[in-house]
Amino acid sequence: MGFLHLEQVSKFYGEFAAVCDFDLEIEKGEFISLLGPSGCGKTTTLQMIAGLVTPTSGKIALDGRDITQEKPAKRGLGVVFQSYALFPHMTVAQNVAFGLEMRKIARSERDKQVAEILSLVRLTPLADRYPREMSGGQRQRVAIARALVIKPPVLLLDEPLSNLDAKLREEMQFELRRIQRVVGITTIMVTHDQAEALSISDRVVVMEGGKITQVDQPYSLYEHPKNNFISSFVGKSNFLAARAVNETSGVSLIVDNTDLKIPSTKNYPDGELCLSVRPEKICLTAPAEGMLQGSISSRYFLGNQWLLSVTTPAGEISVSVANLGAPPPLEGEITGLSWKIEECRIMAAEQEVIVQS
Template identity: 55%
Template sequence: MSYLRLEHLGKRFGDTVAVSGIDLEVGQGEFVSLLGPSGCGKTTTLQMIAGFVDPSEGRIVLEGRDLTPIPPEKRGLGIVFQSYALFPHMTVEQNVAFGLEMQRVDAAARRRRVQEMLELVQLGRHAARYPRELSGGQRQRVALARALVIAPPLLLLDEPLSNLDAKLREQMQDELRAIQRKVGTTTLMVTHDQAEALAISDRVVLLNGGRIVRIDTPNAVYEDPRDAFAAHFIGQTNFIAGQLDIVGDATVLTANGSSFAVAAGRGQSGPATFSLRPERIRLTDAHAGRIAGCIGHRSFHGNHWVVTVETGVGKLRVLLPNDGSAAARDGDTVGLDWADDALRPVREGA
């Protein structure tokens, strides 16, 4: 039995459909991310679960209880906003204790639970400080502690790391996931950052145009995107379009005069498009790969190089790990090679 269930959830604002027919089941203790571009409906979905937006249709069921008609203040959910929404006139300890005061928890139990939560988020030494005296990462942890201290049945995170710089954001992803695992609170996070969703989620819910495109594990969504939108939005990819033919026991994609064996097709011949991830491509000698090309541009990213190669099937991006050796130079003629299963069929127009 699912712990959280969204049943055909939808929201319209006048003639605009923001969310349409969302069906989702989340297990207890699971960390699920709602991922998608701006305007895809992910934040509206989270706001409906929180109670800040009334659904136009559908139900929200938590532990068998229909939350849909219940006002937000009575749902008992933990929420961390993008802005953290800390009380500037309260200390860290007072901010974290606020929810317990609203629940009329006695002073002794309140102090104990606040101290336990501050230790969990590594802020025990900062209990007497004010939000203005904290770093961005510390303020984020205060907001998380305040949401978790009331032991909510569900934690909702609305772009919780978006205000942090890149290095701190990566560090906080690890901390957030570690805290969630230790506490075991069922968590639903909204993000537009695909790397963030892949790094810390048990499952990813990919949305586009107010509808769910895919629900799966991060690895499955990335390695086998199934449609062009998912392949393009999650990570970087190359698309190769051509004619798919079944030749004996082999499946072959022919594109602009070049033919490539593929491990998985659609079971029938016809026009087809395949996704090829940049990191699955290897550079070889010009006549040793599946196709030859000329390096048009390369850029250095610290731990890897991104190389653009002009080929007979178009520009292909290649991601090369930085192993200390010099990457091929602009203008060099190279060969490109990959495993048969690196080509993944995708549907167009999803």
């Protein structure tokens, strides 16, 4: 059994299932992200772990102990919410010391622990500042220090970086991961930012409509999404309509409205199929050499890459091209598109299957 075990946990508000049959085992020291669109039940799940929301059914166990009915204070988990709610009238050191005071830790021991944790989050020089005198990222680190100082068994973070600007947010992601590694604390972070979830988690839990749709390591999730929702939510994907035809030489896939025929050795379900291929897996070629041909309808410069939109008979296709310094093709130019067959995924077009890991 994992260190933290959620077993068939559900939360109903009347008839509405905010979270439904959430089943997950988390190992000690793991960094888990809960990823999903707004309203999919991420915060509700986190609050059930924290003890702030009572599950309608199911069981939550921490280190083998059933905590489903325990009060939040007894669980003693570290929680950081989006607003991070620091006490404005207290300095950084006082904010961090607060949880230790509540636990009646002696002054000298308290000072020692606060100093240790401030050093860990690199805030020692700012110990006597007030929250209003600090940047968003610094306040964020105070909130994390305050949650960590009580040495909780689990750290729960609800969109902790969402009100930081893009650059600071990226820095803080790695900072968060560094701190988590040093302390070795089991961490569950809620986010709706897929890049954030992929970059710092050991495993990502994708949720949709209150249910888990996939649990995987970031790389596997990106390369082997279990359905179309996940492949478009985690990274970007192009979806091409296709169908399988049986020929004497074997099965081939034919992409709708094109001559593109892809030989295959696999069996496919009858009916409409969907071929999904990521923008960065597609290469530009000379027009005659591509699997498909199209004209470039728009191009956006993203710094390290160009994002091109190409109009083809199979539909509009996004292609991302690394910026190696050379100018990209112009809008209106005809180009060929090519990709390796093993780098595209083929699913039934109407696939809405929710597969539980």
